Amino acid sequence: MSDMSRRSFLVALAAATSLAVAACSNGGESAQSAGSSTSGSANGGDAGDRAGGEHVIGVAVYNVADNEVLMFREYLVDYVAKVCFEDVRFVYSDSITSEDELIAFIDEVAAMGGEGLMSFYNIDLQAEVERCASHGMYHIVASGTVSEEDFAKVENNPFFLGVIGPMVQMEYNAGANMVSSFIAKKAGDRYFIMSGGAGVGNEMHYQRTLGMLDTLQSSYGVDLGDTKTVAATTEPLTIQKDQLSVTISPGYISRPEMRESVVESFGNGADFDIVLSTISVDSIRDLLNKAKVKIAMVDCYSQNNQLLFAEGRLNYLVGKYGSLVGPSFAALYNAVTGYADVFRDNGKAFKISQNFWASDSEADFNEKYEFASNITQPAYNFEDLYSICRAFTPDATFDDLRKLAEACSYEDAKRRRSSN
Numbered sequence: 001m002s003d004m005s006r007r008s009f010l011v012a013l014a015a016a017t018s019l020a021v022a023a024c025s026n027g028g029e030s031a032q033s034a035g036s037s038t039s040g041s042a043n044g045g046d047a048g049d050r051a052g053g054e055h056v057i058g059v060a061v062y063n064v065a066d067n068e069v070l071m072f073r074e075y076l077v078d079y080v081a082k083v084c085f086e087d088v089r090f091v092y093s094d095s096i097t098s099e100d101e102l103i104a105f106i107d108e109v110a111a112m113g114g115e116g117l118m119s120f121y122n123i124d125l126q127a128e129v130e131r132c133a134s135h136g137m138y139h140i141v142a143s144g145t146v147s148e149e150d151f152a153k154v155e156n157n158p159f160f161l162g163v164i165g166p167m168v169q170m171e172y173n174a175g176a177n178m179v180s181s182f183i184a185k186k187a188g189d190r191y192f193i194m195s196g197g198a199g200v201g202n203e204m205h206y207q208r209t210l211g212m213l214d215t216l217q218s219s220y221g222v223d224l225g226d227t228k229t230v231a232a233t234t235e236p237l238t239i240q241k242d243q244l245s246v247t248i249s250p251g252y253i254s255r256p257e258m259r260e261s262v263v264e265s266f267g268n269g270a271d272f273d274i275v276l277s278t279i280s281v282d283s284i285r286d287l288l289n290k291a292k293v294k295i296a297m298v299d300c301y302s303q304n305n306q307l308l309f310a311e312g313r314l315n316y317l318v319g320k321y322g323s324l325v326g327p328s329f330a331a332l333y334n335a336v337t338g339y340a341d342v343f344r345d346n347g348k349a350f351k352i353s354q355n356f357w358a359s360d361s362e363a364d365f366n367e368k369y370e371f372a373s374n375i376t377q378p379a380y381n382f383e384d385l386y387s388i389c390r391a392f393t394p395d396a397t398f399d400d401l402r403k404l405a406e407a408c409s410y411e412d413a414k415r416r417r418s419s420n
Helices: 003-016 018-026 030-039 067-084 099-111 125-134 148-154 168-185 203-220 227-231 256-266 282-291 303-310 322-339 362-372 382-387 398-406 410-418
Strands: 055-060 088-092 114-119 138-142 160-165 190-196 237-241 244-250 274-277 294-300 314-320 350-353 357-359
Touching: 055 099, 055 322, 067 088, 067 294, 067 322, 067 382, 099 114, 099 125, 114 125, 114 322, 125 138, 125 148, 125 160, 138 322, 160 322, 168 203, 168 274, 168 294, 168 314, 190 203, 190 256, 203 227, 203 244, 244 256, 256 282, 282 303, 294 303, 303 314, 303 362, 322 382, 322 398, 350 398, 357 362, 362 410, 382 398
Parallel strands: 055 088, 055 114, 114 138, 138 160, 160 350, 190 244, 190 274, 274 294, 294 314
Antiparallel strands: 237 244, 314 357
């Protein structure tokens, strides 16, 4: 497709994808089933041999109905595969909840002729990379965070490309900044922290929780104990120090069995002023609305969160946007088209940082959401992606990939689109 044809198609695409946007914002299952005929499905898609020239890429996700997952999916399936890279087919997993399910998905993608895996969920990174390598498949952690220890185990594996996403310090700062915002506003002293998977090895959730606890401890001048241990609690825990009250409630609330524990810890919300969440609060949104608490969370720029701001419940968001995964895809595309060695960091897997956007007001959120949800002119468009893919730009380098990926701020994205 020529550049002119792509530009014309993008205009038509805006109307054609309006239902997909609605499905994403509603967090429903329809996007999963609707996407299967287009992007493939490991449990029901075409398991035949890969067509000549087609690159099959698996996408491992933790929750098919999650706002962030749906947002990334819309960009990858409806923009990248349909508009920019017609030789690519994405195969999405169902909601993965265990290492066995993740390994089984890798095997299924390989049986479909898969050449690579974009992973949005890791449990045992070394085992997952080694399984991909056994099939000759490349692996990339897309928009994720990996501990130094886990990264060191796989950085020399030629089938592990690397990590593009928030680094450990960025995740820590996300939690810390939430707390600082509320303290500056004197919004209350009773905190309910939803730590998600912090206690079961989720490095992103752990660092966010740790940042919250350390900032509360230093700001209030109290001792919350060993915050590294407290952040990783697997059971609800309450700490009372002077006027400060902190309850940590772990668990993935999208899973009913874990949501029950969080709901029980929260009660009717009368004991809390502020909810700090490492994850989306969609699953208990009605409960939080009734409690009339103030909310800060790490999630994404979605319509659901726009409504939470409008309702006065959401006061601070640290979030990602759909096209943020564009450079991760481009890195994987380089590998499956024969340029994996060119895009390594001194012969090893790379770690490329991408920070979050943040909003502490409805007006700021709406401005960024309008841009983030634009499917026709995403922050990372086809020209950006082509510029770092050797199949289209023969002199593209690893430094080009790094620079483009790291230029992910709202201001960076606006500058790129205003220059087109």
